[in-house]
Amino acid sequence: MHEVRGVVARSAHAPVTLETVLVPDPGPGEALVAVRACGVCHTDLHYREGGINDEFPFLLGHEAAGTVEAVGPDVTGLAPGDYVILNWRAVCGRCRACLRGRPQYCFATHNALQKMTLADGTPLSPALGIGAFADKTLVAAGQCTKVDPAAEPAVAGLLGCGVMxxxxxxxxxxxxxxxxxxxxxxxxxxxxxxxxxxxxxxxxxxxxxxxxxxxxxxxxxxxxxxxxxxxxxxxxxxxxxxxxxxxxxxxxxxxxxxxxxxxxxxxxxxxxxxxxxxxxxxxxxxxxxxxxxxxxxxxxxxxxYGDCLPSRDFPTLIDLYLQGRLDLGAFVSERIAPDGVEEAFARMSRGEVLRSVVEF
The missing domain is CATH 3.40.50.720 (NAD(P)-binding Rossmann-like Domain)
Incomplete structure (x- = not known):
């Protein structure tokens, strides 16, 4: 079990709080990721406002890049030390869309099975199955897409949702x-x-x-x-x-x-x-x-999600960014600490930023 900081929305319309979060070691099909940066997206605000569902408390954050710390016993193709962008559509490979060669429309995308919790054991609902406003998060291994580690985390993570x-x-x-x-x-x-x-x-x-x-x-x-x-x-x-x-x-x-x-x-x-x-x-x-x-x-x-296939699109777009052909850095308006998310929501609502990015 890993004790980390996380940005939590406990109830609708209430300000978010920075709290102790307990993250389990990865089980079958799961990966533990040390988050290095995570963008502040409108979807996180929708979660805080109760606009997605009412499964409070939420562990917010989902536009993230980080480093794999550990993987479950049956995970292949992913290893500790891999630099990854997190995605919220881990395709199953078995549903009718996947079998037709259209995995971007997968009907059975999946998340980690184990729950992250508050210190008192209260289960958390991770935003879009990710919950990356935290020092570490637990995700399905398929939610990790390896990219070139030369890409700065604050920039790379934005491909995880809105920019993609x-x-x-x-x-x-x-x-x-x-x-x-x-x-x-x-x-x-x-x-x-x-x-x-x-x-x-x-x-x-x-x-x-x-x-x-x-x-x-x-x-x-x-x-x-x-x-x-x-x-x-x-x-x-x-x-x-x-x-x-x-x-x-x-x-x-x-x-x-x-x-x-x-x-x-x-x-x-x-x-x-x-x-x-x-x-x-x-x-x-x-x-x-x-x-x-x-x-x-x-x-x-x-x-x-831009009809994207993360395994195809994330590495390609990162390569274009590193070649100077795609200015992903232009989307980073400011870099903030984890305790600055509530103020970032306000600036986002006023249209003052393209993206605030939390750095860990």
């Missing part, structure tokens, strides 16, 4: 290719990662859309060729004007609201693609004329 979601929305789900026109609605961490992905793919026109001028500055730094301040103009008309009157080949909704999805739908070219990567709430509905859906062709897609 945005990059994958462009590269995997949207299949952006050379010469395409791309519009991204919502230029926070995920949206700007989609912009970076579109740039990496060779898109000719990349349009960032947001209500916040500061986020549009970030969008330009990460590859946007044009920006639209959405509160001041008609978004659909602005995107059409910037794409020869046709609309964009790919429009990525990184907000996930009915208004932004409707904008995305009408801002694409007639045979264009809409990608929804922003996460809506259960009460949201979209009302579109069915004739318009029929008449525009193209594709309407949802992007889960």
């Amino acid at each position: 979601a945005g990059l994958g929305a462009a590269l995997n789900t949207g299949a952006v290719s050379r010469g395409d026109s791309v519009a991204v609605i919502g230029c926070g961490g995920v949206g700007n990662a989609a912009i970076a992905g579109a740039r990496l793919a060779g898109a000719a026109t990349i349009i960032g859309v947001d209500v916040d001028a500061r986020k549009l500055d970030w969008a330009r730094q990460l590859g946007a060729t044009h920006t639209v301040l959405s509160g001041a103009t008609d978004v659909v008309e602005a995107i059409r004007e910037l794409t020869g009157g046709f609309g964009a080949d790919v429009v990525i909704d990184a907000v996930g609201r009915p208004e932004t999805y409707t904008q995305a739908f009408y801002a694409r070219d007639l045979a264009g693609t809409v990608v929804l990567v922003g996460v809506p709430t259960p009460d949201m509905r979209v009302d579109l004329p069915l004739l318009d859906v029929f008449g525009r062709g193209g594709a309407l897609k949802s992007s889960w």
